[in-house]
Amino acid sequence: MSLIHLEQVKMIYGKGSNAVHALEGINLELERGAMTAIMGKSGSGKSTLLNVLGHVITPTEGQYIFDGRDVTKLRKNQAAKFRSENIGFVVQHFALIPEMSVQRNIALPLYYQKKSKRQIWERVDMLMEKLEITDKGKKYPYELSGGQCQRVAIARALVADPKILLADEPTGALDEENGKRIMEIFHKLNADGVTIVVVTHDAEIASECTNCIQMKDGLII
Amino acid sequence: MESLQQLVRKHKGLIACMILLVTCCVYLIGILISQGKDTKESIDDYQDTYGKKTYYYTNENIQDKIYYEYLAEENQTDIKHIENFLKKLQNEQEFSYVIISDQFLELEQNASEIFLYGYESGDSESSIYQWEGKTYYYTKCLQVSEAFFQEYNVKISEGKGFNHEDYILKKGQVIPILLGNSYKDFYQVGDTFSGEYLFKSFTWQVVGFVDEKTFFYNRATNSFESCERYIIMPAFVVEGTDEFSKMLCISQLRGEIISDIGYPNVERRFMELLEEENLQNWNIFIQDPKASDVNDLISTYSAMTKEVQQQFEFILVITVIFAVVSISSVLCGFIREKHQEYGIKMLCGASSWKILEDIILLDCGIVFTGGSLAILGMLVSQVSLVGIIGAFFVGIVIGILVMTVSYHYFCSMDIHEIIGGRE
Numbered sequence: 001m002s003l004i005h006l007e008q009v010k011m012i013y014g015k016g017s018n019a020v021h022a023l024e025g026i027n028l029e030l031e032r033g034a035m036t037a038i039m040g041k042s043g044s045g046k047s048t049l050l051n052v053l054g055h056v057i058t059p060t061e062g063q064y065i066f067d068g069r070d071v072t073k074l075r076k077n078q079a080a081k082f083r084s085e086n087i088g089f090v091v092q093h094f095a096l097i098p099e100m101s102v103q104r105n106i107a108l109p110l111y112y113q114k115k116s117k118r119q120i121w122e123r124v125d126m127l128m129e130k131l132e133i134t135d136k137g138k139k140y141p142y143e144l145s146g147g148q149c150q151r152v153a154i155a156r157a158l159v160a161d162p163k164i165l166l167a168d169e170p171t172g173a174l175d176e177e178n179g180k181r182i183m184e185i186f187h188k189l190n191a192d193g194v195t196i197v198v199v200t201h202d203a204e205i206a207s208e209c210t211n212c213i214q215m216k217d218g219l220i221i
Numbered sequence: 222m223e224s225l226q227q228l229v230r231k232h233k234g235l236i237a238c239m240i241l242l243v244t245c246c247v248y249l250i251g252i253l254i255s256q257g258k259d260t261k262e263s264i265d266d267y268q269d270t271y272g273k274k275t276y277y278y279t280n281e282n283i284q285d286k287i288y289y290e291y292l293a294e295e296n297q298t299d300i301k302h303i304e305n306f307l308k309k310l311q312n313e314q315e316f317s318y319v320i321i322s323d324q325f326l327e328l329e330q331n332a333s334e335i336f337l338y339g340y341e342s343g344d345s346e347s348s349i350y351q352w353e354g355k356t357y358y359y360t361k362c363l364q365v366s367e368a369f370f371q372e373y374n375v376k377i378s379e380g381k382g383f384n385h386e387d388y389i390l391k392k393g394q395v396i397p398i399l400l401g402n403s404y405k406d407f408y409q410v411g412d413t414f415s416g417e418y419l420f421k422s423f424t425w426q427v428v429g430f431v432d433e434k435t436f437f438y439n440r441a442t443n444s445f446e447s448c449e450r451y452i453i454m455p456a457f458v459v460e461g462t463d464e465f466s467k468m469l470c471i472s473q474l475r476g477e478i479i480s481d482i483g484y485p486n487v488e489r490r491f492m493e494l495l496e497e498e499n500l501q502n503w504n505i506f507i508q509d510p511k512a513s514d515v516n517d518l519i520s521t522y523s524a525m526t527k528e529v530q531q532q533f534e535f536i537l538v539i540t541v542i543f544a545v546v547s548i549s550s551v552l553c554g555f556i557r558e559k560h561q562e563y564g565i566k567m568l569c570g571a572s573s574w575k576i577l578e579d580i581i582l583l584d585c586g587i588v589f590t591g592g593s594l595a596i597l598g599m600l601v602s603q604v605s606l607v608g609i610i611g612a613f614f615v616g617i618v619i620g621i622l623v624m625t626v627s628y629h630y631f632c633s634m635d636i637h638e639i640i641g642g643r644e
Contacts, residue, residue, distance in 0.1 A: 084569070089568040
């Protein structure tokens with residue numbers, strides 16, 4: 001059974017003459033353990049698709065089955081719980097909270113799962129070690145390089161042990177060397193069994209993935 | 222909590238202003254509620270006192286010819302008609318009749334010019350005159366029937382009121398009088414006065430004082446006037462047909478009819494009673510309420526009081542709206558400022574309420590601190606308990622409204638734009 005199944009998913013922003021059809025009836029199957037690239041020009045609907053997959057937005061029409069469960073219409077709090085338990089996000093500009101230390105940034109998803117302090121710090125330490133940022137725990141995001149920030153963001157995305165990692169242009173804000181290191185991390189994670197979806201403009205990154213989806217005008221082509 | 226601390230540290234000046242704003246608003250609301258309660262009580266007092274009744278005053282404008290014929294010694298009958306007419310008025314079932322005659326007393330001693338006729342207009346000098354070696358003072362006095370005390374809800378603050386027997390004058394009797402509150406500085410219960418009333422010598426004795434909140438309608442000034450500077454004397458009946466008795470009888474035609482049956486019915490009944498005693502040509506009349514009279518005055522008073530209460534309610538609503546809009550604007554500004562952080566928390570699986578935790582706590586903190594300061598201020602300035610409790614609940618309402626506005630503002634934001642943005 002696939003991890004994700006989308007059927008005729010449509011996403012329309014606005015109403016009437018101002019309506020924007022971001023997704024025009026998407027059908028998609030994502031297998032467990034796959035590393036999938038989503039490619040397409042700006043406005044093709046790839047970020048909207050990522051938002052739908054992460055249940056950040058609810059599709060206007062269609063059905064979303066996640067791990068055998070229909071999650072199409074979840075209430076706000078249910079959607080928050082769904083994200084907390086199943087999804088890890090990595091975004092282009094890292095999305096770290098500047099007022100929080102690296103450790104606290106990484107631990108953030110676990111606060112919302114009401115884990116004990118011991119569980120939180122054990123998990124945080126383990127991921128910091130895995131992503132080679134152990135010495136950065138007390139530092140703040142503005143004290144880190146772009147590559148280090150992205151590794152912190154990946155650690156945070158993985159801290160709650162999600163079933164899927166959604167990455168929106170994870171190397172977009174990094175130089176080539178750091179971009180490569182991040183992709184190496186993604187491959188290692190994928191090899192460990194983490195399902196990954198990467199939105200990218202970069203054909204080279206897409207070629208490294210097991211699947212590649214091309215999008216145009218809200219459709220998978 | 223950490224996020225809240227950062228917010229407070231960063232915007233401490235603005236948050237202090239918000240607390241001050243809440244303090245002022247809640248304090249003002251407490252004062253308004255307290256004042257509103259007093260106004261409401263005034264309306265209730267008015268309704269308790271006057272109800273839906275209308276006041277019509279009566280008077281006479283008897284022609285000289287008729288008057289002097291009436292005073293003539295040989296005329297023994299007309300006074301009987303007047304007496305009967307007065308009895309019928311006072312026993313009438315369709316309305317109440319209250320004698321309120323304001324014939325002055327000519328006292329041989331006086332405590333202060335404030336009790337003299339003309340004092341208010343600065344003409345009290347003319348109320349003092351010499352006669353046969355004695356000085357007399359025209360002192361303000363009301364002669365009232367028993368119904369006066371009921372209809373005007375008059376309370377006795379000291380001493381006792383009049384007995385039924387006090388309204389019947391016996392020869393040589395000392396006349397009991399009640400004094401207005403201002404007399405307390407000069408006289409006490411048991412003191413006596415001597416002087417003249419309707420050209421006849423009398424001795425009066427103080428039996429009590431009326432409450433300071435006693436008012437009567439003064440037709441001369443067309444306004445309610447306090448009884449504090451008045452002597453109140455029974456509008457008594459006398460046996461006999463002498464000149465004093467006749468003048469006394471005529472003076473008692475000055476009074477008020479209190480009724481809820483409407484002017485046409487009151488007038489019809491009044492005229493019927495006059496005709497029964499063959500007095501229809503004596504020019505004894507009841508005042509038409511269409512003229513500027515007590516009816517208009519009371520209605521105006523009532524309307525004004527209600528209008529004041531409406532104004533209080535309006536100011537209260539405006540104050541609440543002002544407080545909610547001001548605090549909401551600031552908190553929505555904070556939400557906008559933390560837009561990115563909230564987006565991140567949302568991606569990390571936080572629920573909306575969890576994300577807004579710091580704003581909700583800040584809202585509660587501002588309202589609680591401001592409200593507490595306001596209540597402290599109200600306690601110091603001795604605002605009524607109703608005002609304090611009312612302000613407390615309005616403070617809670619302000620807090621809830623601000624929270625609701627902030628939540629809806631948060632929900633309306635596209636925090637998911639953190640991933641790629643809307644396409």
